[in-house]
Amino acid sequence: MKFIDTRNAVGHVLCHDLTQIIPGEFKGARFRKGHIVTAEDIPVLLAMGKEHLYVWEMRPGILHENDAAERLCALTRGAHMARSEVREGKIELTAEIDGVFLVDSEKLFAINSIDDITIATRKGNFPVHAGDKLAGMRVIPLVIEEEKLAAAEALAGETPILSLLPYRLKTAAVITTGSEVFHGRIEDKFTPMLVEKLKAYGISVVHHVTVDDEKAHIAQAIATAKAAGVDLILCTGGMSVDPDDQTPGAIQESGANVVTYGAPVLPGAMILLGYFADGTPILGLPGCVMYAKATVFDLVLPRVAAGVRLEKRDFIALGEGGLCLGCKPCTYPHCPFGK
Numbered sequence: 001m002k003f004i005d006t007r008n009a010v011g012h013v014l015c016h017d018l019t020q021i022i023p024g025e026f027k028g029a030r031f032r033k034g035h036i037v038t039a040e041d042i043p044v045l046l047a048m049g050k051e052h053l054y055v056w057e058m059r060p061g062i063l064h065e066n067d068a069a070e071r072l073c074a075l076t077r078g079a080h081m082a083r084s085e086v087r088e089g090k091i092e093l094t095a096e097i098d099g100v101f102l103v104d105s106e107k108l109f110a111i112n113s114i115d116d117i118t119i120a121t122r123k124g125n126f127p128v129h130a131g132d133k134l135a136g137m138r139v140i141p142l143v144i145e146e147e148k149l150a151a152a153e154a155l156a157g158e159t160p161i162l163s164l165l166p167y168r169l170k171t172a173a174v175i176t177t178g179s180e181v182f183h184g185r186i187e188d189k190f191t192p193m194l195v196e197k198l199k200a201y202g203i204s205v206v207h208h209v210t211v212d213d214e215k216a217h218i219a220q221a222i223a224t225a226k227a228a229g230v231d232l233i234l235c236t237g238g239m240s241v242d243p244d245d246q247t248p249g250a251i252q253e254s255g256a257n258v259v260t261y262g263a264p265v266l267p268g269a270m271i272l273l274g275y276f277a278d279g280t281p282i283l284g285l286p287g288c289v290m291y292a293k294a295t296v297f298d299l300v301l302p303r304v305a306a307g308v309r310l311e312k313r314d315f316i317a318l319g320e321g322g323l324c325l326g327c328k329p330c331t332y333p334h335c336p337f338g339k
Contacts (some may be wrong), residue, residue: 002057003046006045012055013064013142020048034065034089034142062143065089068117070321071149072137075111075156076119078163081134090138095128097166100302111152111161121162127201127302128164135162155307160339168307172232173207174200175218177247182212190236190290191232193332197297198232201305206230213238217311218250222282226254232281232304239286240271247284250270256282256310260312264319268296294324294332 011037020030020274030048031041031193045053059137063071066086073083080099084092091324095101103124112119123137128134131181139148174191181188183248188210196203207228211217225233238247248261255276261284263271281304299318303310321339324332 001054002055003052003054006020006050006053007042007169008070009040009045009053009055010042012053015054015056015142015323016048017049020044021293029280031044032088032171035337036064036239039132042098043138043146047103052299055081056143061146063146063149065139065142065144068139068144069137071153072117076160077139077202078160079164080164081162089142093162095130095132095134095164097164099127099164099309100128100306101126101164102308103258104159104165105157107157107161110155114148116144117152118316125299125303126333126338131245132272134164142220154328165199165306165308167203167305169201169203170204171230172203172234173228173230174205175207175221175225175233175235175237176208176212177218177235178210182203182264190285190287194234194236194285195291197301198305200240201301203206203232203305213246215246215253218246222250222254222256226280229279232278232339233283235282235284236290237285237287239272240282251282251284254282259310260315263296263322265296265299265315265317265322267292267324271300273300273304273315293326293330294335294337296322298332 010336012270014031016032016033017029018031019028021027052121066089069086069089069091077093080096082096083091101122101124105124108119116139118140119135119137174194176188180186191208192202195262198205205223207230209221211221222233235247235251239244251272252273254257256276258272258274261272262269267288268286272284274282285297289295300310321336324337
């Protein structure tokens with residue numbers, strides 16, 4: 001800190017709140033800690049009896065917390081995100097659209113490892129709605145070495161570490177497998193559930209067919225759905241290792257490149273995801289998706305709906321937090337599942 005004459009304080013940063021008292025009218029902090037003194041402030045400060053002030057000694061290579069927050073905002077803020085004004089050294093980001101929120105976790109970890117820098121976000125890979133809070137950022141001290149911000153910017157690179165993607169997929173085909181449904185022995189309760197779940201992401205089911213457990217019949221149904229030009233193909237049922245469950249083999253024979261058959265998530269371990277050469281995703285959904293409120297399908301659908309191409313590592317990463325605790329009542333997504 002430096003003790004200076006108030007008349008020489010323009011451009012300096014206050015070290016503490018300054019209280020103003022106007023009898024019968026006002027009593028409170030007229031100037032807050034961190035305030036940068038302007039020429040207009042000098043008469044007010046003198047009228048408050050402040051002939052001298054304690055200020056931070058600003059010098060080259062040192063940034064005020066507000067300036068540091070602006071630079072953190074620049075390296076985090078992606079498209080479709082609204083920012084707040086800087087307030088007491090902090091900036092917050094909120095969603096401007098419905099979509100899936102993504103975080104470059106490795107870069108976020110590296111940047112937060114720099115002393116005195118903090119960026120807090122909501123969990124990535126989950127859907128958000130317009131107006132939802134996404135992140136907040138600030139530095140810990142009132143002033144910080146500029147080299148720390150430069151290091152954070154170098155770690156972030158040219159692309160913001162946060163992104164918000166709108167949902168891109170619009171149409172889906174559902175292929176219901178199982179002789180028990182095909183022959184009318186039981187009612188298909190899977191498809192109506194999927195119709196409602198997909199609707200939340202702006203996806204309409206425009207093609208639906210029910211087939212028996214013959215692999216060739218399932219493969220033909222997939223080919224027909226692909227020829228229909230839908231954005232997403234979903235196969236329901238027949239995903240276990242039972243000899244009668246032929247869906248995984250049929251998907252493999254359809255020409256899709258299988259990314260994974262299986263995921264470290266319960267419920268939903270038997271999920272399958274593949275992509276055709278043109279990028280169209282195909283999912284094989286185990287029976288638990290029909291009756292459990294939250295499964296692995298809920299963890300991957302937001303990104304699939306936004307056109308994010310998932311890899312094997314994305315499924316492996318679901319292992320920590322991938323155990324549903326079966327709470328009654330279920331509060332998903334406001335729970336630890338998938339986090």
